[in-house]
Amino acid sequence: MTRRHNAATEQHTALREALHARLRGEVRFGAAERTVYSHDASNYRQLPAGVVKPADLDDVRAAVALCREHGVPLVARGAGTSIGGQAIGPGALVMDFRRHLDRVLEIDPDRRTARVEPGAVLDTLRAAARPHGLTFGPDPSTHSRCTIGGMIGNDSCGSHSLAWGRTSDTVESLDLLLADGTELTVGGPTTPEQRARLRSRPGRVGALHRDLQDLAAGHLALLRQGFPTLPRRGSGYALDALLPERGHDLARALTGTEGTCAVLLGATVRLTPAPAARALVVAGYPDETAAADAVPALLPYRPLTMEGMGADLIAALQAAGRRPPALDRLPAGQAWLFMEVGADTPAEAEESARALAAAVRGEQRTAAVRVVADPAEQRQLWAVREAGAGIVTRLPGGAEAWPGWEDSAVPPERLGSYLRGLRALLTNHQLKGVPYGHFGEGCVHLRIDFALARPEGRASFRRFLEEAADLAVAHGGSLSGEHGDGQARAELLPRMYPPELIALFRRFKQIWDPENLLNPGNLVDPRPLDADLRLAGLPDRRLPLVFPYAADDGSLAKAVHRCVGVAKCLDTSTGVMCPSYMVTGEERHSTRGRARLLAEMLRGDAVPDGWRSREVHEALDLCLACKGCAGECPVQVDMATYKAEFLHHHYRRRIRPAAHYALGWLPLWLRIAGRAPGAVNRVGRSPALSAALKRLAGIAPERPLPPLPAETFTRWFRRHRAQHPADPGAPRLLLWPDTFSDRLEPHIPRAAVTVLEQLGYAVEIPDRPVCCGLTWISTGQLTTARRVLRRTVGTLPPDIPVVGLEPSCTTALRDELPALLGSDAARSLAGRVATFAETVDRHAAALPARPGSAITQVHCHQHAALGTEADRRVTARLGLDNRHLDSGCCGLAGNFGYERGHYEVSRAAAERVLLPEVRAADPDTLVLADGFSCRTQIAQLADGRRALHLAEVLAEALAAAPRDGGPTG
Structure with missing residues (x-):
């Protein structure tokens, strides 16, 4: 084992040096980069040899050549949102296309096509097409970060594929690089004359076309009869696209091959006209199987979408503490179909929607139906479906739920029967999950509470997947409906396809990639579905922690494993999460990357230094502790809390950076400085003295020191109250004198006092200095923070409402205070805290x-x-x-x-x-x-x-x- 490990290390070292010498782009073989690229959105963990981010296509060519030369496998990767494990590989070189090869090269509105680089993000393409009245039809939920290359690799679909098809339905041509360095472009259907010309081409390209055409010609009956007929067949290679009656469509056959056959250099894809107006029909049913049974009769009305969900999805949404405002506008029922129609005008869209609603009532008189024409209300209702789907990694009871049987599909007319069988199978295995999905195409999404951290749970995982595969096949279905097979389902393909077809899959892979260099272990000769599970091998020990992690059973490991890799934090187009990633574009600076690093730190293999880890510290150093992830991450990863916990342990009994003492203890220093504000301000105005002070304090030299006011707010308030006594009959209210408002901007709390008194309140402030502890918390000085917070709770009078002016301090009082102290008094105080706007809002009139x-x-x-x-x-x-x-x-x-x-x-x-x-x-x-x-x-x-x-x-x-x-x- 040691000899084999040393050989692999030498191999990877030689590859790294060669890559550094040949590539213009980034070459990363460090522990941090290997760690964050060892996961995608699947259950699996596989440490790569290293990561490259090619600067251009010449870098791609060089990297492929060097992998072949050094015998190291290659995995092409987009946003890393694959659920089957397709975007990772043990000991492989991962090639991340997002950083540089991400352009939309051309939009041709006349031909309705677009030329894109493999790393182009779907939403970028859609934005480029929008001015021409066009869009790219497939629209998976990861549209804000998934790449076109990744969509081609997995044959992605989304909610509108009912009308606009899958990615394979849009591909016009693919520019490919083979593992041996051969480059070629393949297109769609061809004529016999065109195929004859392709066969006659010289060299490797001609040999490849001859082999592929002979493969199809020698097995016509098998290709015609061996594949199930259904709209969402995403499993295996689409070799039936090679049939002569389908034009020997190589572009279609290669779409969905999960990077196992060729490296994508570019693509031309077809666009579709976007409807000018849309309307939404929402129908309520007694249960999800009733909704599924209604689907076939409604398909002739040609809706753009037909999405299904049940009441347990709503329960999961509510258990997560979220209640979209449109939830109360769902029609009565325990399951719902969301059906969208499009037209050239709003009136025509509404007319089509009403016809569809009438069909719903005609098929099942007990169904409740709503037609929604207003675009804003449509968005709100869709938000219910989207928000619910985003949080089903946690079930209503709090159990973790994992992929594995994530997107099976059956013919729509058999969906109701399949769902009944799937529910029974869950019950038999004592498992729970929340089915929902693209009911119009028979595709079911389902995350299940597999106990993957325990041996018996992993055994149950295998048994369930085997039986679920048999159930889907018995219904004429596919193991995968849109996410591909990867490691999660490729081992199960012999349950879906006969041995002769499995042998053809292997031959197809060999024709393209005879040395098995590209993404080995997926689809052909797969790794076991229960190998490489990221929860397996985790140390079973409880660490002494400061924060309670109540929603995660007191476990930081469970908290960081909330991250399932859906990568909303990689969306740089909107929202708060994640500001440092938006600037650097580095995976390790994303919320997902940091969660992966923390998980590896707790595992102790790739990141072995525990709380002293330099890799984790570097990644967290650029975390702004903005809490954006706590609000925007679908599974509520709270990196600000994890960072504070890490810094607390990292610097335990060690000297901290100067900024931790200067800025972490800022409330104390400002209190001292407030005794002589004039002298302090003179230091701040002196270039030499302020520069020396900033160097000593670890402060950025570019930042000016804030001036101190002549009088703090608390001093002003006591003088004000002495001159203007409060009305003893007025409702009492305590204004929180946060450090920033009190010591740096006292005009703001003075303005707040003016407003609150005019609204009739008897405003008070604490009679002694108080602090929310935020600066100590953000620098990980949690022992001191607790001491400060205990003093604060003991200082404040009970039962009086507290109004905060500074959002960060108000949040600390509401969230960190009860978490760090855990006392009834702390929880009581947190429950009495309101924002200034919340208080004023009660007096809007x-x-x-x-x-x-x-x-x-x-x-x-x-x-x-x-x-x-x-x-x-x-x-x-x-x-x-x-x-x-x-x-x-x-x-x-x-x-x-x-x-x-x-x-x-x-x-x-x-x-x-x-x-x-x-x-x-x-x-x-x-x-x-x-x-x-x-x-x-x-x-x-x-x-x-x-x-x-x-x-x-x-x-x-x-x-x-x-x-x-x-x-x-």
């Missing part, structure tokens, strides 16, 4: 008009944990035409943007959307930002623009409004 335009930068913690509904209602009541920016994190993120070494990433995050939007805003447009970090970033980098807290806007509006009466408490 008392607010004056303040018309105008505004843009709002939402603080990340507010986006993730607090919500913006109240803020939106308040600004609407003021009459502001307010647009919430889709700008993500401002990039400063508390201490992050002030720490030395973070400035470039911090600024780049802001320059992505926020700063251009602020600079472009009309001078009369208000810039709203309740977060201190957001306001600071704008003040320092937005060319003199100033952002306002909502309290400032309300105070100004109240001051300008005529006073008709007294307070409205």
Whole structure:
């Protein structure tokens, strides 16, 4: 074993050196990169030899040649969202196409085609086609990050394939590189004369065409009879595309081969006209099998989609704490069909929808039906389906659910019977899952609570998959309906296909890749379906942790394994998650990459240094702790918490970076500095002294030191209260004097006091210094944070509502405070905390008009944990035409943007959307930002623009409004 390991190490070292010498792109063989590319969205873990990110096609050619020379297998990878394990390979070189080969090269609106590079993201293609009234038909749920190359590899489908087909239905031609260096382009159906010319070509290309044509000609009966007929057959090689009556369609035969036959260099795909108007029909049924049984009679109405889901999907959604507003608008029932129709005009779309709704009622009079023509309401209802599908990795009872039998498909007319059998099979194996899917095409998605960490659970996993495969085949179905086979299902292909056809699959692979260099172990000669499971081999020990991880049974390992690889964090087009990845584009800086690294740290193999791991520290160093993942990740991975936990243990009994002492203890230093603000400000204005102070404190030299006010808010408030006693009959309210507002921007809490008193409150503040502990938490100084929080809880009076002005501090009081202390007093305090907007929103009728335009930068913690509904209602009541920016994190993120070494990433995050939007805003447009970090970033980098807290806007509006009466408490 040692000799074999040493030989492999030498082989990989030689390959790495050769790649460094030949490639212009990135070559990564370090532990961090190997770790984050050892997973995709499947159950499997396979450490690669290394990773390359080719800069151009010449890099691709060189990498393939060097893999062949050194005998190292190659795995081509897009977004790594494959559920069957197709995007990983043990000891392989993983080639990531996303970084550079990601362009849409041409849109031809007349021919309705597009030429793309393999790493082009689906949404990028759709955006390029949209101005021409066109779209790319297949639309899997990962559309914001999946690549066209990956879609061709897996023959992806999505919800609209009922109308627009699968990826294989769109491919016009493929530009290919074979493992031996041969390049060729293959297209769709050909005539006998064209095939004869292809056979006669010289060299490897002609030999390949002769072998493929002879393979088909010698087995015509088998190819005609060996494949089931159904719309979603995604298993095995599509060798029936080689039949003469189908034109010997090589492009179709190669689509869905999972990178096992050739490397894709580029593709030409067909586009489809996008309907100008759509309408939605939602039908409720007594159960999912009733919904499935209704499908065949409704297909003749040619809906664009026919998606099915049951009440247990809604239960899973509600168990995750999410309740989309449209949930109450679902028609009565325990299962639903979502059916979309399209037309040239809204009136025509609604007419088609009503005809479809009438057909539903005609087929099953007990069905409740809704026709939705309003586009906004359609989006809200679709959000119910999409949100539910995104969280079924956790079942309503909290159990983890895993892929494996993820996307089987049967003929639609047999779907009801298949679902009944599948439910019975789950019951027999004492397993649970939530079926849903593309009912119009008989495709069922299902994640199941397999106990993959235990030997008996893995044995049950195998037995269930074998019996489920037999059930699907008995119904004339396919093991896979859209995600491909990979390691998850390829071993089961002999249950679906006769031995002669399995032998043809092997021969097809050999024709293209005789040395088995490309993605070995998938489809042909597969690795066992229960080998390489990522939960197997995890150490069975409990670590002493600070955070409780209550939703994960107190286990950090279980928490980080929430990440199942669907890669929403790789979507750089919208949202907060993940700001550092949006800047660097490095997988290890994504939420998924960091979760993988933490999981490997806990496993101890590839990342063996435990809490002292340099690889994990480097990846987490650029985590802004923005909490975007806690709000946007479908499975609520909370990297900010994991980072704080890691830093706590990483620096335990060790010297910390200077910034941890300077910025982590900022509340203390500001309290001391507040005794002599003039002297401190003189230091800040002195270039030499401030530079020396920043070097000593580990602060980025590019950042100016914030000036201190002459008087803190708490001092002003005590003087104010002495002069203006509170009304003893007014409702009491405690305004939280966070460090940033109190010590750096006291005008904001002063404005808040003005507003709250005019609304009739008796405003109070704590009689001693308090702190939410945020700066200690974000730097991982959790022992100190607990001590600070205990003092805070002991200081505050019981039962009085608390209003927070700073979103990060408010979030800390609501979330981190009860998590770190776990006491009834802490939970009571957390339950009494409200945002300023939530408090003001209760008095909307008392607010004056303040018309105008505004843009709002939402603080990340507010986006993730607090919500913006109240803020939106308040600004609407003021009459502001307010647009919430889709700008993500401002990039400063508390201490992050002030720490030395973070400035470039911090600024780049802001320059992505926020700063251009602020600079472009009309001078009369208000810039709203309740977060201190957001306001600071704008003040320092937005060319003199100033952002306002909502309290400032309300105070100004109240001051300008005529006073008709007294307070409205």
